[in-house]
Amino acid sequence: MEPLPMETNTVEKMMLRRAASAQRPINGSLELLPLCNMRCDMCYVRLSRSETEKKGGLRTADEWIRLGREMQIAGVLFLLLTGGEPLLFPEFRRLYTELKRMGMILTINTNGTLLNEEWADFFESDRPRRINITLYGADDRAYEELCHYLGGFEKTIYGIRLLKERGIDVKINGSVTKSNQNDMKKIYDIGRALGVPVHMDTYMLPGLHERSLPFEQQSRLAPEEAAAAELETIRSELLPELFQEYIEQKLMQIEKGAPVYPVGITCMAGNCSFAVNWQGEMRPCVTLEEPSVPVFETGFEAAWKKMVKEAKLLKGSETCSKCSLRPICKTCVASAWLETGAYDGVPEYLCRYAREYRRLLCEAKNI
Amino acid sequence: MKTNSEYMLREIAGEAVLIPTGSASQQLNGMIRLTDTAAFIWKQVDTAVDLEEIVARVRDEFDVDEEIARRDIYGFLHELYIRDIVQDIPEMDQGADNL
Numbered sequence: 001m002e003p004l005p006m007e008t009n010t011v012e013k014m015m016l017r018r019a020a021s022a023q024r025p026i027n028g029s030l031e032l033l034p035l036c037n038m039r040c041d042m043c044y045v046r047l048s049r050s051e052t053e054k055k056g057g058l059r060t061a062d063e064w065i066r067l068g069r070e071m072q073i074a075g076v077l078f079l080l081l082t083g084g085e086p087l088l089f090p091e092f093r094r095l096y097t098e099l100k101r102m103g104m105i106l107t108i109n110t111n112g113t114l115l116n117e118e119w120a121d122f123f124e125s126d127r128p129r130r131i132n133i134t135l136y137g138a139d140d141r142a143y144e145e146l147c148h149y150l151g152g153f154e155k156t157i158y159g160i161r162l163l164k165e166r167g168i169d170v171k172i173n174g175s176v177t178k179s180n181q182n183d184m185k186k187i188y189d190i191g192r193a194l195g196v197p198v199h200m201d202t203y204m205l206p207g208l209h210e211r212s213l214p215f216e217q218q219s220r221l222a223p224e225e226a227a228a229a230e231l232e233t234i235r236s237e238l239l240p241e242l243f244q245e246y247i248e249q250k251l252m253q254i255e256k257g258a259p260v261y262p263v264g265i266t267c268m269a270g271n272c273s274f275a276v277n278w279q280g281e282m283r284p285c286v287t288l289e290e291p292s293v294p295v296f297e298t299g300f301e302a303a304w305k306k307m308v309k310e311a312k313l314l315k316g317s318e319t320c321s322k323c324s325l326r327p328i329c330k331t332c333v334a335s336a337w338l339e340t341g342a343y344d345g346v347p348e349y350l351c352r353y354a355r356e357y358r359r360l361l362c363e364a365k366n367i
Numbered sequence: 368m369k370t371n372s373e374y375m376l377r378e379i380a381g382e383a384v385l386i387p388t389g390s391a392s393q394q395l396n397g398m399i400r401l402t403d404t405a406a407f408i409w410k411q412v413d414t415a416v417d418l419e420e421i422v423a424r425v426r427d428e429f430d431v432d433e434e435i436a437r438r439d440i441y442g443f444l445h446e447l448y449i450r451d452i453v454q455d456i457p458e459m460d461q462g463a464d465n466l
Contacts, residue, residue, distance in 0.1 A: 011382070011398075011400050014382075015379060015380045015382055016380075018380040018381055018382070019379070019380040022380065024380065026379060026380055075378075075379050075380065077377065077379045077384075077386075100388045100389070100392070101375075101388055101389075102375075103375035103377045103386040103388065104386075105386065105397075105398065124393070125389075125390065125393075126388065126389050126390070126392055127392040127393060127396055129396060129397065167393075169396060272380075
């Protein structure tokens with residue numbers, strides 16, 4: 001069977017695999033700042049200027065550039081610049097240009113509302129690999145309710161158009177929540193109209209202030225609704241014949257009986273990938289808060305080695321690693337920790353999600 | 368003869384890749400993967416006097432027949448030359464058909 005688009009074997013993936021097997025850093029995410037011009041309800045990063053100052057303030061562009069040189073020597077190739085809103089980072093353009101000159105392949109996560117002719121010309125003159133723009137809804141009402149930012153939708157669409165006119169690769173990302181669930185189809189339609197690929201995340205980690213609430217009272221979808229939304233996103237993102245193939249492959253993976261999954265970290269995090277937050281703490285990924293090494297003080301290479309070593313100590317659930325639904329389950333040590341408070345916890349939300357997803361796959365196969 | 372300074376050769380995870388920077392990224396968004404031989408040829412461009420010197424250096428480094436080396440080096444550099452990834456190669460200015 002031909003590999004599906006999400007399972008294709010590219011040079012990039014081969015390089016990632018090789019780096020992981022050598023335990024070398026090739027991919028990183030730099031969270032430049034916690035500041036943002038929007039105030040989204042579900043955000044777990046945003047701080048005000050005064051809160052940021054109280055926590056030590058931002059690192060300077062020069063500090064990030066110095067770190068860039070260390071990353072270049074260590075072999076880092078792919079960097080995601082994120083925040084907060086990265087375009088608000090002081091001297092963003094200088095930092096961006098310097099990182100590009102070092103031979104880094106840059107992707108940017110932005111809300112898109114600050115993009116204007118000047119920004120678009122800047123990115124046209126030295127293109128990023130891609131600009132990921134988060135779309136929070138399909139109209140200004142959604143932006144006002146969820147992000148408390150009047151006019152945000154129109155500004156974002158304007159920004160996407162400016163980039164597309166200049167031939168810059170853009171992708172729309174979104175997260176499905178209870179408040180924008182009904183906008184999903186419209187968001188895909190907007191993407192099609194603009195000629196921009198869309199990806200909607202249906203699994204959201206529990207919000208910072210909602211972890212003790214029952215699922216019904218959290219802003220994310222109930223697990224069964226999220227599973228249904230995921231299958232809908234796959235249906236929207238794949239051609240019909242590939243969608244059927246996807247269903248068959250997934251059911252086959254479950255039927256075959258998954259091999260026992262490792263109990264440690266199973267993704268790139270801490271194997272060939274890292275995240276540095278705005279305070280300069282290097283971690284395996286944006287979700288995990290430990291191991292955490294102060295990279296500006298420790299130096300990149302030493303911080304990487306320490307983080308990798310300590311990340312190996314994180315162990316997930318033995319029950320999950322042997323579960324027949326593991327091939328379609330989204331659990332990992334990071335999500336288990338946020339869902340249950342323990343790396344080896346069995347997250348009820350994800351068990352319900354995976355059970356429903358299997359049921360929906362079976363249903364879709366029989367249609 | 369020189370490499371376009373907006374392309375950077377990096378060796379990452381055992382792979383040699385050319386990364387476009389600045390205005391070169393308008394032409395190519397991504398990277399070019401080079402074989403070991405191609406990476407060796409790239410490294411010679413800025414210091415060799417002409418293409419024949421590159422042929423000689425490649426033959427010193429790799430066990431390869433002179434004609435095959437010449438054909439492959441001219442072919443590879445021609446592909447880069449027409450994309451402005453390598454520049455100022457007099458032999459190429461005379462037209463690729465003569466190569």
